Amino acid sequence: MSELFKTIVDKSPLGVLIYDKTLGEVVYTNQTLRDWGIFETPFVENLLNLQNGELEYKGHFFKVQTFEEEGKRVFLLEDITPLKTYQRAKKDFVANVSHELKTPISVIASVAETLFYEEEDPVKRRFLERILKRSKEMEALVQDLLILAALESKEGKVIWEEVDLHRLVEEVFQNLKEVAEGKKVSLLNMVPENTLCTCDEHKLFILLKNLVENAIKYNREGGKVWVKTYTKGGYRVIEVSDTGIGIPKKHLPLIFERFYRVDKSRSREIRGTGLGLSIVKHIALIHGGKVDVESEEGKGSSFKVYIPLRGEKTFRGK
Numbered sequence: 001m002s003e004l005f006k007t008i009v010d011k012s013p014l015g016v017l018i019y020d021k022t023l024g025e026v027v028y029t030n031q032t033l034r035d036w037g038i039f040e041t042p043f044v045e046n047l048l049n050l051q052n053g054e055l056e057y058k059g060h061f062f063k064v065q066t067f068e069e070e071g072k073r074v075f076l077l078e079d080i081t082p083l084k085t086y087q088r089a090k091k092d093f094v095a096n097v098s099h100e101l102k103t104p105i106s107v108i109a110s111v112a113e114t115l116f117y118e119e120e121d122p123v124k125r126r127f128l129e130r131i132l133k134r135s136k137e138m139e140a141l142v143q144d145l146l147i148l149a150a151l152e153s154k155e156g157k158v159i160w161e162e163v164d165l166h167r168l169v170e171e172v173f174q175n176l177k178e179v180a181e182g183k184k185v186s187l188l189n190m191v192p193e194n195t196l197c198t199c200d201e202h203k204l205f206i207l208l209k210n211l212v213e214n215a216i217k218y219n220r221e222g223g224k225v226w227v228k229t230y231t232k233g234g235y236r237v238i239e240v241s242d243t244g245i246g247i248p249k250k251h252l253p254l255i256f257e258r259f260y261r262v263d264k265s266r267s268r269e270i271r272g273t274g275l276g277l278s279i280v281k282h283i284a285l286i287h288g289g290k291v292d293v294e295s296e297e298g299k300g301s302s303f304k305v306y307i308p309l310r311g312e313k314t315f316r317g318k
């Protein structure tokens, strides 16, 4: 390498490390990487075990790109510690604020509820009803923000257990019974009894509750919601389908984003936080799975959740 190129690489904001595969040792590091003060055996071992991706080492965060040339592995490292620190501060802030809002909002909601049921004056009742409705919405928002914060923290770890899917779907239906009755939507559990899935029961409950709730909310009166399951390519697939209003194609890639809600007019009459599907996606991802959606406007939607099979017997005792 010419002196000029050496100087340029030394002054680059990227850390550079070159590992010679035949010699089995590091043959080059640039100044930037050495200045980080982490160039030591365990760091190199971590790096060699990583393909492209992110690496955390002694409080530093790096984005790592690697490629091979002339029998050498070249690593380019970007120090993303400031970005990570900022993201963490942002998450902590949202989590703290949500936590602080939780109690006062519940108090407002429950006091408004009591007053509403005791009030006879129609004008006051209307005002109280508005306070009640709005505070319930805030409660739901804070609840969703707290769920997301928990998923992103240590509590977000998956606690694996064998879960009976039929029973879990039954519980979700039970939980949403009144919402469904209010809209005259019928709920069908097509998951065979004793179907086992290795997953985090509490998190899968939250996931299914969000999907079934959407399937009811964005349905037509007298519509249907059904849940079925099957295995495919190493995954347990859980499908939540509805006969609802559907989602226009151009919105499909966006609905899993935080706070995204499909067009204002229909969202105004059907309340929501826009956080449900980002919770669903997050839960699927931490299980090593994913979510897919198919939808036809005016006909209905179908959400498929993929959870990797972990060698469970499909049926208990069979």
Ligand SMILES: Nc1ncnc2c1ncn2[C@@H]1O[C@H](COP(=O)(O)OP(=O)(O)O)[C@@H](O)[C@H]1O
Pocket: 210, 214, 215, 216, 218, 219, 242, 244, 245, 246, 247, 255, 260, 261, 262, 263, 267, 271, 272, 273, 274, 275, 276, 277, 278, 300, 301
């Ligand atoms: N089953 C469904 N049928 C039609 N639209 C849906 C369905 N599920 C989600 N959507 C659309 O995706 C948006 C995002 O969903 P979600 O994240 O759960 O937020 P929210 O339900 O609070 O609006 C919803 O506002 C709705 O427009």
Ligand SMILES: [Mg+2]
Pocket: 210, 213, 214, 272, 273, 274, 275, 276, 277
């Ligand atoms: Mg929702």
